[in-house]
Amino acid sequence: MNSIQQLFQKKDKNLLSIYFTCGYPKLEDTSKVISALEKSNVDFIEVGLPYSDPLADGPTIQDSSQKALENGINLDIIFDQLMTIKQTNKTPLVLMGYLNQMLKYGEEKFCQKVVECGIDTLILPDLPMVEFENHYKKLFDKYGLTNVFLITPHTSEERIRKIDSYSKAFIYVVASASITGAKGDISNNQVAYFERIKAMNLKSKLIIGFGISDKQTFNTACKYANGTIIGSAFIKYLGKNGIDKIDDFIKPIIS
């Protein structure tokens, strides 16, 4: 069973997932951030692979990626870091990156490495459904990997149903027509969209992300989904406060 599915068996409400960028703020911070997030009782962690041209990301994650790349991070270092943390970490990890990173590394080799690191769930925002169906489904099945699909306010019901049938971990509900980054409060339009998705009674668990930044937005989003992902707000916090006070960011949200 997929690691996130296992998690849902124990807990399926008010889940908090945190996104962070590997090698940020410092090259060696990857495992430290994961340990700190685990200590703070984050439910699962989205491990971001820094990319030069992250099309789905806003300025905060773009900047952290650029900084991480300047720090000298690369996929080999990241896999080494993840192998090390695997010994102690019990919190499920989800890998988020762009398709070209996997393509250039070698698709088979990439999948193999991911599995070795104890990770079984991937988020690739530029992997479209048709490519998944034609090629990647078979590859991921071979390695026991699960792909997380994103849905947006503009995804048709028919497509959402199809995504539901392909999803083994969860469906990533993109909160608004946007790239990543905090936007303040959740609007009535967004609530209507969340309600519409909830009313579809999908088999998959729902995690809301993009624009979730604090306790208030976390609470609102959790009314309509099984949990949320916070990314840019956390990266901003790391940029300002470093990695020593991670608990001060997490605690107010889940308390």
Add this chain to the structure above:
Amino acid sequence: MKSKFQPDENGYFGQFGGAFIPELLHPNVKELADNYIQIIESEEFQTEYKSLLKDYVGRPTPLYLAKRLSEKYGATIYLKREDLNHTGAHKVNNTIGQILIAKKLGKTKILAETGAGQHGVATATVCALMGLDCTVFMGEKDIVRQAPNVARMKMLGAKVVAATSGSKTLKDATNEAIRYWIQHPETFYLIGSVVGPAPHPDMVARLQAIISEEMKWQLKEKTGKENPDTIIACVGGGSNAAGAFYHYLDDDNVELIAVEAAGLGVNSGESAATSQLGEVGIIHGSKTILMQDEYGQIVEPYSISAGLDYPGVGPLHAFLYESKRAKFMNATDKEALAAAYELTKIEGIIPALETAHALAVLPKIKFKKDQVVVINLSGRGDKDLETFIQHLED
């Protein structure tokens, strides 16, 4: 029989193409993919497109026999004068077509990226013509080196937004345009080259195909034969080359030469010769050949020419390269500048820096006597005067 140079139903030319886009863009791209061919082939579109190209753009553009250039290089060299189009380059062929498609789809807000500013100007122009709202992303570095085009876009009523990420050139302007599109899905992304997610590369190629359509009857008139021996065009993303090659793709007797920008030299680390330096990868929603490091991070290209300063190439061109249908050559900054001065001096035509790269391979080719060569003179050099003046004494 369908040409092998036409994309398949998923937008692939061989292994290149596709639409690698975030889910949010799926409805937009699908709407376009479902409708573009039908719209382009409709009588209504063709009538309006051809009439605007004739009366507004000034087509057909002349096919000019460059006598002194021919004499110098020992061939029969024709220049396809896309520089004489309204707004000064081939770019307007595409923007006229796409603005009509946008209108047909009921879009009122137009979004574009631009490198040298030629596509930005051509987009701002058709938006002014149709009374549509226009936002153009342009790299911060390009805003400085192509200042006259920035001024033109502003005068035409476009909002010019500086792309400040990455290398601050065409690649980043395209990234920012796509991010803006994700956040404003009601806008029509009027892409400037044969790049981006399917069906954009094929749509733009079809709209630029007017170049080779005219070449056919013009050559017939002048030489008695529709086909030249050789066609030469510069390639950044590749839209002018796609247009100049389009109707000759299936005729193996016509040699196609694509010229990339070598910057300071192909192996200098400061280059944009994608076919020589790139490998298969994904950029701006398309699988193609692109310049990247061993981990798939996109490498920042370099060229003196803002329009060729791009780390990828359209998927059709990647396929032309891989299948060896086209021959890929390149020219350095220096060679391009020299070619621009030469054309100016012996033919009285100041070409754009991009176009100068196509001219710069003439000394590198051994022509047969009477070889009929068409060079696609994609744009004029007014926008590059400052650069030309700076380097005059070199």
